[in-house]
Amino acid sequence: MDKISSLKKKLEFWASSVEQNNFNCFPTLHEFLTEVHSTVHEEVSSTILQHLRDLQASLLEYFPTTTDDNAWVRNLFVITAKPVSFTAHDYESLIDLISDSDLKEKFKDLPLNNFWSSLIEEYPNVANHAGRVLLPFATTYLCETRFSYYTATKNKYRNRLDAALDMRIQLSSIIRNSKRICDRKMQKHQSH
Structure with missing residues (x-):
């Protein structure tokens, strides 16, 4: 920074x-x-x-001007004031968290992301605040992967003009079982 x-x-x-x-x-x-x-x-x-x-x-x-409002994520047990983004309820949860001696030891032993992830059930709001500080950028991996699949399909079948069907298949997170689909089609066709 x-x-x-x-x-x-x-x-x-x-x-x-x-x-x-x-x-x-x-x-x-x-x-x-x-x-x-x-x-x-x-x-x-x-x-x-x-x-x-x-x-x-x-x-x-x-890159907005940052204050030390997020210092609590890195150094939890020296917090002196309520973080600006916290509600009163969230701050009370943070105070409860700080007063837990077992969590103090856990904070020393674990990497930050593991520590905050481990608190998602017990202190969900505080853990989510920490997560937003630790993970400010979303990944583009899935988008890039899906786009690569789609590009491969369009190169393979470049004469097709309607991309909607290809996109629906390529961008779906459902894994297809083409053999099972073909077998079902054949069974329906043979039964008629």
Whole structure:
């Protein structure tokens, strides 16, 4: 997270420099301006500043400014205040959890994800809060796997124009037993 913090500070520095019409932080532009004895037109300067502000906004959207509100996940037994995202009930559960000496030992012995996973039944809300902190990004594995299956099907049967049936089959999580399906079809066909 230090690199994100550093990037946020750089963007702020660059934006404040551009506001002061100082382009030293952009060596290529500064060198060019010095070489041609020119300055940046106000409209161009405004565009650069707007671009930097947009970058800052995007960065904050993806990596919001964090407080130490999630420190309890990593160091459970030194918590001093209610985490902002907690309801009163969740905080009371957290206090109960902290006062359990057996869990204190378990916290020391287990990796964080195993510790919090082990509490899902006894302290579901607190464990879910911890899970959201520990697992902020969902996996794309299943999506990518299904897409690969579908791509293989489309390459194999590229002359077919209707993709809906193929997609339904390829994106389903149900494992097909093609032999059993064919046998049933044959039995129905033979009985008529």
